[in-house]
Amino acid sequence: MQKTYLVEILSRLSSKQMRELGDFIKSPFFNKNESTEKLFEYLRNLHPEFRQEKIKKELVFSKLFFPAEYNDSFMRMIIFKLTELTEDFLAYSEMSKTLAAKELYVAQSLLDLGLDKSAKKTITHTEKKLNQIKLHDSRYYERKFELEKLKDIIYSRSYIATTVKDKPDKSLLAESDNLTYFYLIMVLQRYRYLLNKSFTVDTEFELDFLPYIMSFLEKEGKPYLQNKVLSLAYRQVKLLLDTSNEVLMYELKKELCNDATPIEKFDRRDGLTILANICIEKVYSGKKEFYKMMFEMNRYIVERNLYNRVQGGYFDKDVFTNIVIIALGQNEIKWVEEFIETNYTKLPPDIRENERNYCYCKICEKKGDYKAAKEYISKVAYTDVHMKVNARITRTTIEYELGNIEEVLNELENFRKYTQNDKLLSKSNRKICGNFIKFVNKLCKARYSFKVNLQALKEEITTCEMVNHRRWLLEKTDELIQRKSI
Incomplete structure (x- = not known):
């Protein structure tokens, strides 16, 4: 057993x-x-x-x-x-x-028994209960829809058209209105998930119906956006479709990091994850100011326990890594050490030590203790697509700092083969990693050759559209410029 x-x-x-x-x-x-x-x-x-x-x-x-x-x-x-x-x-x-589940089953059973008056009392009581809820999410509208279906059963059983007063009114639209709210929230949250996936893995989904939904909400469906849950989902999808809208990024960050914003815990976390992924893309493109936004969001995620994908689940590994890397970028070494020791046991058991070793490697690297960093990274296994990239880059930078150029070149060659062959790697990640490999190769060559134009290399790194470890690459280029000017 x-x-x-x-x-x-x-x-x-x-x-x-x-x-x-x-x-x-x-x-x-x-x-x-x-x-x-x-x-x-x-x-x-x-x-x-x-x-x-x-x-x-x-x-x-x-x-x-x-x-x-x-x-x-x-x-x-x-x-x-x-x-x-x-x-x-x-x-x-x-x-x-589950919200109103028992009451719905009771009302349906009473109707099945032909006790319409008792069912109506249960429905009325449940409606009052639902109307007291401030969070109008997809489940809320699903329950409202189910109640309206039951009310329609009672209406159809008792309706007799005798005078003009018996003419059906707009209350009959409530069932379809609630269904529309439910559908819009659910489908936008799903599209949000699918669009966000492209940041991490090579995916291209045919979202044929999305343009019609966005157009509807921008025009005749605009009143639906008065609902906060629906409005947030709509704006997050809008941002994913056009990540250049930085005003919208700050607007969403302000709302998602505000405890008063009436949304479910998972919805808040998913929204912050989307913003974090877009921030990472911005940083890769050279916009350093987004480090601060990421750190503030990560701190909020930790303080509010928004770190797991499902209720009661483990700390999400990618969120854990991201929190460590961003905080180190802000020189929050002590905070990172406390964060790791407090939270690493919340990671899935099978990857717990691997993640801890990687994070301590990054701390040692930040402190300039490259021998200790190398010892930690040697214990790290390539468990998934993110670790395959992160660990390879880290091995490369550590060997470079230790002056082991032959090892660096070997790492770069293996890394190059990996980026070419892994079909799961997203196009943007492949591009970011490819540029990193190219520039480190040039740095290695420049260490032993005066023919390399270091100022031109620095300009190339600075203006490169997207590259991993841009700050580190520029620091190493400046070191070579200073060394060769002596």
Whole structure:
């Protein structure tokens, strides 16, 4: 039972959830099997570690059912039953905390029983409850839509056209209006995700319907933008379609970093991620002022615990790396060290040490301790497309600082082959890395040749549209200019 799906689920539950699951299993409505309850109580005492030697099937059976002889089929059956109950509990818990879910099911059941008046009371009560909510996101409009559907059932059952007073009014539009809000929020958030993907991997999606949606919201659909959630999603998509709009960048940053802005946690995080990706592109193009914006956003992300992609998930690795690199760029070494030690255990276990080694390598590099940096980077594995790029660049800069030019040239050749062959690498990343490789090659050549025009090289680096480590490249060029002028 060591590696079963059941143990995997139970190990992720909190102590409070385990108590609630215990109550759920003890309820005769949900469970009438005493053996299943016994198994849960045994496992509950081992939560959350579930030490392997304590959960072997044979041992558990002997603890629970001694002196009976071990029966594997029976043991598998109660494990299966407990797994089913645990899944039922998760579904029940999710429904209990989902906005108006219970009330909608009750109203629908009352209508199915023909109790229209009681259903109407439930609907009215639920509407009042929803109207008190300030956050009008996609789920809010989905619930409003579902309520209007139920109201329409009651209306259609009781409607009799007798006089002009019985003429249908605009209230019948509420169902479609709520559906429109729901759709616009959901589809723009999805388009936002797809457009943002192109910053990290080589993707080109055919978003055929997007121009029509944007045109609609800019014209006759403009009143829909009074909704803050929809307005933010629309403006983020607009920015992704035209990243040159820096006024819009600062406008969005101000709203997303304001706790008073009524949006869900995940929506705030996704918006800040988009701004961070665009900021990185701006920095690569030579606009240093966007380092400050990134650092301020990253600090906000850490302080507000916006670092995981899904609720209850691990600290996002790419966000973690970005926070470290940007803060070091602002010379916040002490803050970075405290950040790493406080948060690295929140990373996924399988990449935790790898990420920590990479980040400490960057700290040592910032401090000028290149031997220690080399030791750290030697422990870093190329786990994903981002680390394949970041670690290769870091290895190159460390070897250059140590004066190991032959190693630098080897790293550059391997890096060049990687950028040519990895189909996942985005076009912009391929361009940024290619320029870095080109300029480091020229720096290596310039160390041993007076024929290289260093002023021209400096100008080329400065005016290059996009390049990784521009600041470092310019610093190394200035060092060579100073050395050769002596």
